[in-house]
Amino acid sequence: MKILNTQQIRETDQYTIENEPIDSIDLMERASKAFFDAIKRKLKKHNRIKVFCGMGNNGGDGLAVARMLLVSGYDVTVFKLIHTQKASDDFSINEERLNKLRKAKLIHIGNKTEFPEIKAEDIVIDALFGSGLNRPLEGLPAEIVIHINRSGARVIAIDIPSGLFGEENSENIPENIVKADYTFTFQFPKLSFMFPENEIYLGHWQVLDIGLDKSFIEAQDTPYFFLLKEDLRSSYRYRKKFDHKGKYGHALLISGSEGKAGAAVLAAQAALKMGIGLLTVHIPRINYVIQHSAVPEAMVSVDEDEKVFTGIRDISPYSTIAAGPGLGKEAQTANALKLLIQNSTRPLVLDADALNILAENPTWLSFLPAGSILTPHVGEFERLAGKCISGWERLEKARDFAFRFNCYLVLKGAHTAIISPDKKVIFNSTGNPGMATGGTGDVLTGMILGLLTQGYSPQYSAMAGVFLHGLAADIAARKKPLECILAGDLVYLIDKSIKMTFY
Known part of the structure; x- marks a missing residue:
């Protein structure tokens, strides 16, 4: 299995969208469904689930997962972190879909005083920031990460723990990275998953196949691979x-x-x-x-x-x-x-x-x-x-x-x-x-x-x-x-x- 860098992953997503073909929102739905199917066995219906979403595509994944959990009868509250003026298009579509559910609870967080209480027995789904992050978190995003880490709740990250870079993290800020108990990453492991200092953020991690174009992946040049029996x-x-x-x-x-x-x-x-x-x-x-x-x-x-x-x-x-x-x-x-x-x-x-x-x-x-x-x-x-x-x-x-x-x-x-x-x-x-x-x-x-x-x-x-x-x-x-x-x-x-x- 190849390990691609974040730019190559972005290009693989785009090629799949253009050549499968599939709309980007439908590819997001497919990835979110894979995540939902993977986490169901770790959840109980009595769990209180708090989904923290940024306003990019990782947050869009979180909204889609929250919708699937609600439809399946789970107790879910979604928190939207207002860290930018404009959300991604797919985030906005999934936000609209979520709001159509009568049971949906979507709460905006615009400053530190609006942080919710997170109890140790809660389940947190981290959908704040994805693998495209290229600078350390600061300001409100960093503060919500610290708030999550201090809660003692079980944390499940979508694709990558928020704040962690996909490759080198030597100039990152450790306290501003989500410490997940489980990470379900899409299609490929990230290179940063291979380094011992990042275990504290990743917890147990697993790769989910979301059907990205195999021919395009095969054509990508990388020096990094993940060894499987195949x-x-x-x-x-x-x-x-x-x-x-x-x-x-x-x-x-x-x-x-x-x-x-x-x-x-x-x-x-x-x-x-x-x-x-x-x-x-x-x-x-x-x-x-x-x-x-x-x-x-x-x-x-x-x-x-x-x-x-x-x-x-x-x-x-x-x-x-x-x-x-x-x-x-x-x-x-x-x-x-x-x-x-x-x-x-x-x-x-x-x-x-x-x-x-x-x-x-x-x-x-x-x-x-x-x-x-x-x-x-x-x-x-x-x-x-x-x-x-x-x-x-x-x-x-x-x-x-x-x-x-x-x-x-x-x-x-x-x-x-x-x-x-x-x-x-x-x-x-x-x-x-x-x-x-x-x-x-x-x-x-x-x-x-x-x-x-x-x-x-x-x-x-x-x-x-x-x-x-x-x-x-x-x-x-x-x-x-x-x-x-x-x-x-x-x-x-x-x-x-x-x-x-x-x-």
Whole structure:
């Protein structure tokens, strides 16, 4: 799914109106009906619903939704914020339609003294301002937003919380943005939805299809995408009758150190579950028994050192190599990683301590094999690229980093971003906070290694690995509380995530 900017969304609306063809008021009705259908299950007939409308098209959506709620028997009061001299045409049409209902209650707000009481048990529908906003709210609009936020009421935003910009918000005024509990956005997620600092405004969000022209959307150029399972299916390779293990590659996983054998076990199990042909795990001697006992399907290569990774003599037998989980940062380990990078001719998968070593030796980044996949969480990335004050700044740094070093970045987070050397960004749609526990990153490294070894491209390996990893966590969350999810649960559920996605 593409993520378009606000100007492109406006153009897509207009193209749909002109070429479906459909009148703009009817497109607004269609969008409002989609919103109404989505929120019905969250409402009870006894709820007191207060709809706050600006005088633009977002407010027009609010008027249409209020009408639909009234017709369905809900207790609705509409508040029209007088913040401009002239309303949009579609707002005026919907205002007229609302006023034809005998039960309609439409109250004008022209100054702060006219703000209504909002009780904590009320439901607020935010239809003040939409995605076309290009400057921070101030004056009366800002004051009504602050009034809504202080109420403690449950807030449902139409398309986007009022005051939030669709892209960058670094110069916005945080207190002048509606803090919604739910956001139902039309056709596309907005780029700003992908940044952690905006969660407080969005709450739980969902995309509603309102039937905008698909051919026009397809023709739009954007570097931003939202990953769905449909994006993965066409490139997935199903096994054939005469396939054998040699066809699916031989991977080397360099992982573990004293006290961190679990990282190698988790990554190895994940790689094998992805369908890899052969796997060799290179570990320090101290972890030999643990590794062989926990993962009998994998071969073991033992380091010359008892406790840490100090090197591997011959990497030529391996299709792909991953390094980092539980590796440690000792001097001999860092030197061995440098030699590995310099001697590798195929893309590497690097995570955890491999990234921390690179952060301490940034000149080595230039020697990375083209197409390597780096999987940092936010802290690891900032050690590599510097501190960031916002998700927007972090994303821009990540795009520049991937371009500069000709690598793929898997920037882990709530919407993990897969960033390619051409600066394209694909945000993941799966996963949950239950993944915030030790070992889940090791599982992801193994999953990506497993895909890359089978001959998938670095980009597809990162995309599919991230999506399936998050989906496994979503499956786990159906049976246990988020805080009870373990990394091993994700390994166990890889097969179910593959089945749900591809079969």
